[in-house]
Amino acid sequence: MALRLTRLTERFSWLVAVGGAMLAFTSVFIWLAQMPFSLELPAWQPLSLFVSPILFHADGISWPFALSVAALTLTMLLTAVARPVVANSYNWVGALTLGGLGLMAVTADNPLTLLLVWAALDMTELILQLVSVDGASNNDKVVTSFFTRALGTGILLWANIVSIAQGSSFNFQSIPSNAGIYLVIAAGLRLGVLPLHLPYSSESNLRRGFGTSIRLISAVSSLILLAHVPADSSTTFTPLLAAFAVAAALYGGWMWLRAPDELTGRPYWIIGLGALSVTSALSGNPLGAVAWGCALILVGGALFLASVQQVWLNRLLLVGVWSLSALPYSLTASGWLGKSGLFLPMMIAAQALIVAGFVRHALRPSGRDTFESQPGWARSVYPAGILLLIISQLLLGFFGWDGALMVGAWLPAVIASLLTVGLVWATPRFRIFNPIRAHWVNPASSRINIFYNSFWALYRTIARVGNTITNVLEGEGGIMWTILFLVIFISLLTQGSY
Amino acid sequence: MMNAPILWIAVPFITGVLLLFFLRERISPLIAGSVVTILALIALFIPIDTALLLGSISLKISPSIQFFGRSFFLSTADGPLLAIIYGLAAIWFFGTEASGTANRFVSLGLMIVALLTASIAVQPFLFAALLIEMAAMLVIPLLVPIYQKPGRGVIRFLIYQTLAMPFILFSGWMLAGVEASPGDINITIQAGTMLGLGFAFLLGVFPLYNWIPMLAEEAPPYVTGFLLWVLPTFTIIFGLGFLDRYTWLRTSPQLSGAIQFAGIFMVASGGIFAALQKHIGRMMGYAAIAETGLLVLAIGLRSTEIVNVTFLMLIPRGLELAVWALALSIIKREVYSLQFNELQGLARKYPLAVTAIILAQLSMAGFPLLAGFPPRLALWQELAGQSLMTSFWVFIGMLGLLAASTRTLAVFVMARENTAWKLTESWLQMTMLGLGVIGLFILGMFPQVLQPFIVNLPALFIHLGR
Numbered sequence A: 001m002a003l004r005l006t007r008l009t010e011r012f013s014w015l016v017a018v019g020g021a022m023l024a025f026t027s028v029f030i031w032l033a034q035m036p037f038s039l040e041l042p043a044w045q046p047l048s049l050f051v052s053p054i055l056f057h058a059d060g061i062s063w064p065f066a067l068s069v070a071a072l073t074l075t076m077l078l079t080a081v082a083r084p085v086v087a088n089s090y091n092w093v094g095a096l097t098l099g100g101l102g103l104m105a106v107t108a109d110n111p112l113t114l115l116l117v118w119a120a121l122d123m124t125e126l127i128l129q130l131v132s133v134d135g136a137s138n139n140d141k142v143v144t145s146f147f148t149r150a151l152g153t154g155i156l157l158w159a160n161i162v163s164i165a166q167g168s169s170f171n172f173q174s175i176p177s178n179a180g181i182y183l184v185i186a187a188g189l190r191l192g193v194l195p196l197h198l199p200y201s202s203e204s205n206l207r208r209g210f211g212t213s214i215r216l217i218s219a220v221s222s223l224i225l226l227a228h229v230p231a232d233s234s235t236t237f238t239p240l241l242a243a244f245a246v247a248a249a250l251y252g253g254w255m256w257l258r259a260p261d262e263l264t265g266r267p268y269w270i271i272g273l274g275a276l277s278v279t280s281a282l283s284g285n286p287l288g289a290v291a292w293g294c295a296l297i298l299v300g301g302a303l304f305l306a307s308v309q310q311v312w313l314n315r316l317l318l319v320g321v322w323s324l325s326a327l328p329y330s331l332t333a334s335g336w337l338g339k340s341g342l343f344l345p346m347m348i349a350a351q352a353l354i355v356a357g358f359v360r361h362a363l364r365p366s367g368r369d370t371f372e373s374q375p376g377w378a379r380s381v382y383p384a385g386i387l388l389l390i391i392s393q394l395l396l397g398f399f400g401w402d403g404a405l406m407v408g409a410w411l412p413a414v415i416a417s418l419l420t421v422g423l424v425w426a427t428p429r430f431r432i433f434n435p436i437r438a439h440w441v442n443p444a445s446s447r448i449n450i451f452y453n454s455f456w457a458l459y460r461t462i463a464r465v466g467n468t469i470t471n472v473l474e475g476e477g478g479i480m481w482t483i484l485f486l487v488i489f490i491s492l493l494t495q496g497s498y
Numbered sequence B: 001m002m003n004a005p006i007l008w009i010a011v012p013f014i015t016g017v018l019l020l021f022f023l024r025e026r027i028s029p030l031i032a033g034s035v036v037t038i039l040a041l042i043a044l045f046i047p048i049d050t051a052l053l054l055g056s057i058s059l060k061i062s063p064s065i066q067f068f069g070r071s072f073f074l075s076t077a078d079g080p081l082l083a084i085i086y087g088l089a090a091i092w093f094f095g096t097e098a099s100g101t102a103n104r105f106v107s108l109g110l111m112i113v114a115l116l117t118a119s120i121a122v123q124p125f126l127f128a129a130l131l132i133e134m135a136a137m138l139v140i141p142l143l144v145p146i147y148q149k150p151g152r153g154v155i156r157f158l159i160y161q162t163l164a165m166p167f168i169l170f171s172g173w174m175l176a177g178v179e180a181s182p183g184d185i186n187i188t189i190q191a192g193t194m195l196g197l198g199f200a201f202l203l204g205v206f207p208l209y210n211w212i213p214m215l216a217e218e219a220p221p222y223v224t225g226f227l228l229w230v231l232p233t234f235t236i237i238f239g240l241g242f243l244d245r246y247t248w249l250r251t252s253p254q255l256s257g258a259i260q261f262a263g264i265f266m267v268a269s270g271g272i273f274a275a276l277q278k279h280i281g282r283m284m285g286y287a288a289i290a291e292t293g294l295l296v297l298a299i300g301l302r303s304t305e306i307v308n309v310t311f312l313m314l315i316p317r318g319l320e321l322a323v324w325a326l327a328l329s330i331i332k333r334e335v336y337s338l339q340f341n342e343l344q345g346l347a348r349k350y351p352l353a354v355t356a357i358i359l360a361q362l363s364m365a366g367f368p369l370l371a372g373f374p375p376r377l378a379l380w381q382e383l384a385g386q387s388l389m390t391s392f393w394v395f396i397g398m399l400g401l402l403a404a405s406t407r408t409l410a411v412f413v414m415a416r417e418n419t420a421w422k423l424t425e426s427w428l429q430m431t432m433l434g435l436g437v438i439g440l441f442i443l444g445m446f447p448q449v450l451q452p453f454i455v456n457l458p459a460l461f462i463h464l465g466r
Helices: A002-006 A010-034 A062-082 A089-107 A111-132 A136-165 A177-189 A205-228 A238-257 A262-282 A286-305 A311-316 A319-324 A341-363 A376-398 A410-426 A438-474 A478-497 B004-022 B028-045 B078-094 B104-121 B125-143 B152-180 B185-203 B211-218 B221-245 B247-251 B253-276 B280-299 B306-332 B351-364 B373-386 B388-412 B427-445 B447-454
Strands: A037-040 A055-058 B052-054 B057-059 B064-067 B070-073
Touching (some): A010 A062, A010 A089, A055 A062, A062 A089, A062 A286, A062 A376, A111 A136, A136 A177, A136 A205, A136 B373, A136 B388, A177 A205, A177 A238, A177 A262, A205 A286, A238 A262, A262 A286, A262 A341, A286 A319, A286 A341, A286 A376, A319 A341, A341 A410, A438 B211, A438 B253, B004 B028, B004 B070, B004 B078, B004 B104, B070 B104, B078 B104, B078 B221, B078 B306, B104 B221, B125 B221, B185 B247, B185 B253, B211 B221, B221 B247, B221 B280, B221 B306, B253 B280, B280 B388, B306 B427, B306 B447, B351 B388
Antiparallel strands (some): A037 A055, B064 B070
């Protein structure tokens, strides 16, 4: 806000933005001194109707997410210096706002608070994107994305209605097990992968910097919900949903491995890791859900924000392999602690595909700039940003939250690692693993189009029925029809009362 | 010594008459707005029937007056209610100039509000039906321009409102019989049916609401919005009075079930039909139907929170409709009709008006952070304790409204490439829309600001709160 109001020159604007983000990042470490702690806003009244307060809570579950969001925001700003459209304070304001709202989302302690923060995030994203995109079809994508996420918000609301109907109150601690399934669906809808590609052209610098913030903060603000799914939330739908999530993980992993470049593959990265997070939640392992979520934002953030070609930095990105490995003391060590049952082999395969894809994209960067045209200070600041995310991944393996310093289930992790090595070896040698060409990505979006077309066909059918009813009731004989309906209703109601 | 019915009924009515005949177009909204604001402030800060000492002057507002053998009575408990009504009316009247609506809107609007206030105050209270009918008649000159033939929506509106009156008066006569012999189930059912029909016509319960979208298509949006706010608001208050007065109505599970059934139908059908519209005025009509359905559901609650939930809903409703109708009026001046194909890409030309429309729509869909969310949440919580199926249909209705708002947004932002953003709204329009939008956010984030208004309202309906 200060940036927009004061209208400083670009250089000062950037400094102020980075200062703000750095302050937020540092303050997240200060939280550790007094964790857990809460911040409660004035209660809604009348109290007899609004039992849940608006409450933010920092604890061993929300802290890693908070650190990830703060680190991503700071990195986005630090790496902005290496991108051609550096002087755009509007995007920095957007990134800072999203970062702030992301922090609020991950610390939301009850569904009411989360609903409010989600709404703020959705509105912010909607405005930022509508202002920055052009053309009817791009605007349409923005609106579709907004609707999908709003639908997710609605499902969370429904989860709470179900919860209240069963005598529980409006908070995460007492959500009944059969409402847990709705939390998973809500998180899935809000992951931010629909529509599949952001409304920016492939050449746009917004796609890498600001686009990464939008995509990843959206995803993490949804995944926090999975950390609150009750461990015993098994219903008749759970195996079906788990099968769907495993299929999504495999699909995401496969498409990610074969994506022509990391930005085109970004939605599949989110689908893959998001699905692993969902399966962890469904298998009664909320810590695993948090771990995969943090990997999504920290490991993915480092890769997607890396816009400059530098050999040593590309190699450093490979620290992400360790973070994704689920080996002891890594960020995702708690990833396989749940009871995955028969789905475990497929989940391990999905993990291996994701990691192998990460290795390929980290070592074969395409479309990145070089440092040659950058000023001296930018050459220092830019790597610092990427390093920040890499160090954060390592730190989270060792301290600060409930899943730190964990040996975890090492056997699946070792199998996944071996499979990853095999895939990395096989990728350049077998044609099937070769990346699909950029223009081949279209069939995926045409599949989505088939889905949209089917949806519109259904909509048009309902609209025709609706129009017929409306024409009858509003036409010349409308009053007669109305009275007929009325008589039918009254006779039905009076029969019911005898 | 002042008199409450004169202050809150006669003064606005006479002001309306004077404005109609004597004042110029530009200043009449300002005068009407100021008058109702002052009335709202008096209602909020000066208790009725209580002596106040201002220095050496003793000030007291007496509660009643006799008029043609009928009594008009406004008690201390009516104060917050009057403040709400006149406060919301002020929003409408101040917005008139920005909406470009004709002068007679404020004058007739003042008279309508005065008559409807009289419907709350009149005793015997059954005469309220007559006053509501008179108010409905006064709406007609607002809806139909002079020397123009009325449309089918207007005629149907008048027919339905007029049909409501005999049903309610007849049910009042039968209710006396029910009280005399409460065991007679036949009279009870007949009286209940009559009463239900009367309110069904007044509120536009399914399928009696078809005049609403028709009217929203053919009449000026600002006037339609005002009508959709003012009539259901007073009808609901009138209905609460009925429920409060007759024990058998309150305790009848059949009636409660019928009310809930009607409410569900209104919410679900209103939401679904809104999602299917291609005319944004009709969409407002269906959204208002869904909103009225929520109010009907609220008064059908088997809970001690009926009054709180109902009034929590009534206040944002006034603001949502005012913002939506004002923004529609601004856009209507630019386009031939409010069909989707005429509105494509207008977001870049009228960003504030479009923002206001979308936020008002989202608020009516119960989108968090906006004014409509807290009351819907409260209602949902109460409903969930009674029936999950009812909650589900409300959810479907709200989903329909959300889809409608998303479609509207998609049409408004469908601009050609390289179309620049610009502000076409006037300063007055921007100010009014801006204030409205801020109001939507304040009520959505801090609903406790309404607490001073609604905390004492249960005293008006002493039996319902128990």
